[in-house]
Amino acid sequence: MWEKLLRLDRRWIFVLVALSVLIPLLRPLGLPMRTTEPVLNLYTYIDTLKPHDKAVILVTDFDPSTMPELLPMAEAIMRHCFARKIPLILYGGMYPTFVGMAKMALSRVLPDFPDVKYGEDYVFLGYIPGTSLIILSMGESISKTFGNDYYGNKLDSLPLMQRVKNYDQVALVIDLSGSGTPVWWIIYGYQRYGVRVGCGTTAVSAAQYYPYLQTGQFVGMLGGLKGAAEYETLIERAGIPPGRKTASIGMDAQSIVHLMLIFLIILGNIGYFIVRRKR
Amino acid sequence: MRRTGPLVVAFIMGFAMIFQYFIPHPLSQKFYEIMVQQWLIIISIFLYLFGLRSFTLYHYHKVRRKKEGWYFSLIALLAALITVIIGFGTRRGPLFDKIYDYILAPLQATMFSLLAFFIASAAYRAFRARNLEATLLLVTATIVMLGRVPFGAFMWHKLPDVVEWILKYPNMAAQRGILIGVGLGMIATSMKIILGIERSYLGGE
């Protein structure tokens, strides 16, 4: 029996996975969310910034492949900045398909903040090739690096960019990324120009970034869907409209799939040891 | 000219940028500014086309030589062409955004979500406590998986703190050890590029 169970057609496992996601989405458990230190650090850092003063640069360094984890982070941070009147420079990231993510987040957040003005409260930067060179060049002059904003307006003509020349007028860069780019921001942004860096990352890289948190090279970090859900909870508690809270909605399903997977791993191991003993 | 020339260029540019970092003179600063802000970014703009070339050539050859599945390559080329026409035709209008939101985004997001199924099946089949080290890996993974979801805190309210401790101390220590090793490796590779020992980025000789 165990041999048969170990050789189970993988499509049965696929069905199990799909059900463990679907059922909790349809019948939510509403388990409470607890915040963790790296998330709280990033939240507090932004929350204590002075309104209408130094800007926050939010970089969407991800494409749809990691959208479910990182897009809710982009939305939540944007909401936080808009509500606190912290000037926001939205930068579409190191690759052209990343720009669409910034646009998508904007289109979801803006309806809740009708008084936010383009050019004064936020600016949207598009794509320029050069990766790490862009980070360095922004340290000298943001408007010279990009020339125009995403929409084709001269950056020098926008009131916000007349005030924000380079990192000297930037309080924090937050890189939301599914790859190694947050470390580039430390290397080329923080180490060379001293601009503070925070990151939002997929859960895949979260464990790897702890060394940078301990050194203080990252102000804070949002790790995976859980990090996004925590941030949604924090802004909601502060009375900021949190939107649909896609990350928080997903956390019940996340719990159930993890339980199911742990059960499968234990089952697989029991089977493995029984079969091995028989031989 | 063909072989040594590029190596000399890499050598001069590499050392110029290293020296520049340590010389705070205004002239050195001006050189850095011109290089980073003007030259290197403008050259990178041209290099972007380099990447497009390989996509186009790969699918073009597949279609021309009627290789297996050539019609799929034709679809890829057509999809690219149509997107470009719409992008320029509407000057990135709403239709262009719709292509991103409702075609590109769902396709890519779904392709990557397939991994959830495969990692589940792999965990069931291959994740075995064969020896002490494998057991340790398995136990840590399980604790992290539980402690990072609300259900873990529901089971035992201290579990999230335990996970945070594992991540902050033993995990961080090992990650830092690896990081220092990788960091040294990266610096060595950069040095090799500047000194012309590492030439693979220039393609075949």
Added chain:
Amino acid sequence: MSTNPWVWVAAFLTLAIYSFLYKDNPVYRFAEHIFMGVSVGYGLVLFWYNSVIPRLWEPLVKGTEPTRFFLLIPILIGALTFSLFVPRYSWLVKYTLAFVVGASAGLSIPLSFETNIFEQVRSTILTRQMLSGWGMVSNLIMFIGVIVTLAYFYFSMEHKGVIGKTARIGRIYIMIAFGASFGYTVMARVSLLIGRMQFLLHDWLGIIK
């Protein structure tokens, strides 16, 4: 259920990709290749509007005299990329690559050293503050961990005797780190699936809020 035809297109494409779970099939292939094409096309359009126009076209056409002249040098170096289309002269592109790769390597060396070596080592060294109170045990575990992990990757000496024992403890640390990374990776993959399911149930079918 959604009345937006675009949502239906997205739902069809989502299901087309999921058909791969049953087995590889032409519908999946079709969807996969559409993705490849659209992604290249989208990139090219943005590249044109956000990079070529503001950084090449406008400065060349509208720029003032000295700026325009100095732009010609990087443009010339960059334009060598086009030599790829003439096989006899395709080697010229190596100059372009060497210029950028060499400069980037030079820019990265001192900064990488500070980020990944200097800062990391500095924060590992135990200070009096780190050795006081409850944090002492944790910080000691951290300090030992960094040393033994480095010992594990030290291959210049055979892993015997003291080095061997240290490296073995290093392996324990590394397994914990890999375990944490694995647990987190599982989490990430599952999140991606949850995202798509939310799309199907909320945006398309409208079953959930």
